[in-house]
Amino acid sequence: MLKIGDKEFSSRLLSGTGKFRDKNDIKKMLEKSGSQIITIALRRVNLENPQDNVLNYIPKHITLLPNTSGARNADEAVRIANIAREAGCGDFIKIEVIHDAKYLMPDNEETIKATKILAKDGFTVLPYIMPDIVTCKKLEDAGASVVMPLGSPIGSNAGLQTKSILEMIIENSNIPVIVDAGIGLPSHAANAMEIGADAVLINTAIATSSNPALAGEAFSLAVRAGRMAYLSKLQKQSQYANASSPLTGFLNL
Amino acid sequence: MIKIKLNNKDKDIEENSSISALIELLELNPHSIVTEVNLNIIQKDKREDYILNDGDKVEIITFLGGG
Numbered sequence: 001m002l003k004i005g006d007k008e009f010s011s012r013l014l015s016g017t018g019k020f021r022d023k024n025d026i027k028k029m030l031e032k033s034g035s036q037i038i039t040i041a042l043r044r045v046n047l048e049n050p051q052d053n054v055l056n057y058i059p060k061h062i063t064l065l066p067n068t069s070g071a072r073n074a075d076e077a078v079r080i081a082n083i084a085r086e087a088g089c090g091d092f093i094k095i096e097v098i099h100d101a102k103y104l105m106p107d108n109e110e111t112i113k114a115t116k117i118l119a120k121d122g123f124t125v126l127p128y129i130m131p132d133i134v135t136c137k138k139l140e141d142a143g144a145s146v147v148m149p150l151g152s153p154i155g156s157n158a159g160l161q162t163k164s165i166l167e168m169i170i171e172n173s174n175i176p177v178i179v180d181a182g183i184g185l186p187s188h189a190a191n192a193m194e195i196g197a198d199a200v201l202i203n204t205a206i207a208t209s210s211n212p213a214l215a216g217e218a219f220s221l222a223v224r225a226g227r228m229a230y231l232s233k234l235q236k237q238s239q240y241a242n243a244s245s246p247l248t249g250f251l252n253l
Numbered sequence: 254m255i256k257i258k259l260n261n262k263d264k265d266i267e268e269n270s271s272i273s274a275l276i277e278l279l280e281l282n283p284h285s286i287v288t289e290v291n292l293n294i295i296q297k298d299k300r301e302d303y304i305l306n307d308g309d310k311v312e313i314i315t316f317l318g319g320g
Contacts, residue, residue, distance in 0.1 A: 016320035023318070041319025044260045044312060045286055053285030055316045069319050079292070083314060086294040087287040154320065181320075203320030 002176065002199050004037075005092065005124030005145045007063065011036045012193070013223045014065065014178065015216065016203025019155075023057040025212045030062060033216030037063045039094055039203065042080055042087075043070065065126065067094040074113035081118050093118060094148070095127040104154045108135040112142055119143025128180050131165040133172060140175055147173060148201065150181040151192065155204040157184025160191055170196040186222030193226025194234070255307040272300035275311070287314040 001008040015035040020026055030038065040054055058064065066084035071077035074097065081093040095118070097110040111127045112135065119125045124145045129135055131149035139147050149169055152158035159182060160166060170177050176198035183189050184205045192200050202219055209215035254265045259275075266275060272295055276283050288295045289312040295303050305311065 017318035018320040020318055039320050041317050042287075042314050043317050045281065045315045047260060047279060047313070050281055051315060051317055053282075053315050054318050056285065066316075067319055083287055083289065083294060086296070087314075087316075089316075201320075207318075 004126070004176065007124075009036045009063070010034075011220065011223075012199040012227060013189075013216075013220050014039070014180075014199055014201040015206060016201065017041075017054050017058070017207075018203050019207040020212065023052065023054060025207075026054075026057045027059060028213040029206060029216040030059065032213040033206070033220040035062075035216065035220070037065050037092070039065045039067050039201070040089070041067055041069050042083060063092060064089045065092045065094050067096045067128075068114070069096045069098070071095075071097050071114075072099040073097060073107075074110040074117065077110070077114040078117050081114075081123060085123070091122060092124045092126065095125060105130055106150070108132060111135075112138050115139055115144050116142040119145075126178070131162045131169055133165070133168055136169050136173055136177075140173070144175060146176040146178050146198070148178045148180040151179050151188065152182030154181045156182050157205055158182050159184060159188040163191075163195070166192070166197070167195050183219075186218045189219050190222040190226035190229070193223055194229045196230050199223075255305070257305055257308070258310045260311070260313060266305065270305050272303045272305065272311075275305065276300065276313075279313075281313065285315055288312070289314065 002012050011034045013035045014037045016039040066089045068077035068080040077095050077097050095111050095114050097107045098104050106128050108129050115125050115127050126146050127144050128148045136147045152161040178199040179192040179197045180201040183202050189200050206212050206215045257264050272288050291310050
């Protein structure tokens with residue numbers, strides 16, 4: 001089971017509500033993928049053209065993970081977190097502090113600040129970060145419930161470009177590590193789980209596929225396969241062959 | 254009339270307007286929004302009684318798709 005804060009989850013696939021062409025696909029995707037946690041964002045209502053509230057499309061048993069996207073510093077992230085909690089979304093919060101428009105890289109320093117404040121205030125904090133061991137330790141000390149290092153830039157589908165650092169983080173972390181951002185294929189997700197990630201968060205790859213329910217199911221199978229591979233301690237690669245059959249000749253024993 | 258800042262834009266509204274009256278004026282669904290006045294969240298059941306003052310900063314927020 002994946003334990004985050006005081007909740008336990010059987011699914012290790014976290015999903016997101018961004019970029020769906022048809023919001024009705026969200027529910028079907030959740031059913032097929034088995035994902036139990038989904039991200040949402042908060043924004044000012046566009047008064048000229050009010051948007052549909054995405055909460056209307058998410059079944060009640062799903063754990064909501066509001067993100068602080070749009071926040072450019074710790075104070076803004078804290079404010080968004082408080083609005084989300086007051087609005088009845090529970091106390092899970094994904095901290096996302098970004099002011100780099102080109103690569104959408106998170107600001108680890110501001111993220112640590114926000115984590116300190118929100119963890120003290122009773123939130124279950126899931127910070128989205130640039131993979132860095134020192135940051136992860138500081139987040140642990142600050143009361144983060146998990147760390148969510150990125151695999152590659154948000155929405156890039158580029159996979160685990162940060163793999164060697166992710167491996168170091170996983171080896172040293174005392175809290176769950178969830179690989180967030182950049183996972184574009186089920187094989188990327190499986191790979192993240194094989195190296196020992198506790199879970200993955202996938203939004204773009206699922207939401208922008210032509211069949212989000214099917215894609216969600218594919219990712220969920222990959223996550224399970226990768227997890228089982230990790231638990232079964234598969235052996236490392238070798239440069240040379242290693243016979244699987246006895247090396248003696250057929251008849252001369 | 255009084256002047257408020259609504260989602261960071263100037264807006265003139267009738268004196269003694271409640272938040273609920275503002276929501277109605279804007280033709281918004283009261284169940285799908287969060288209302289904040291001067292950085293304080295005003296809960297759904299308090300909107301009817303909360304009278305807006307000149308210069309109030311009102312934010313109306315909703316939940317959208319996001320990753």
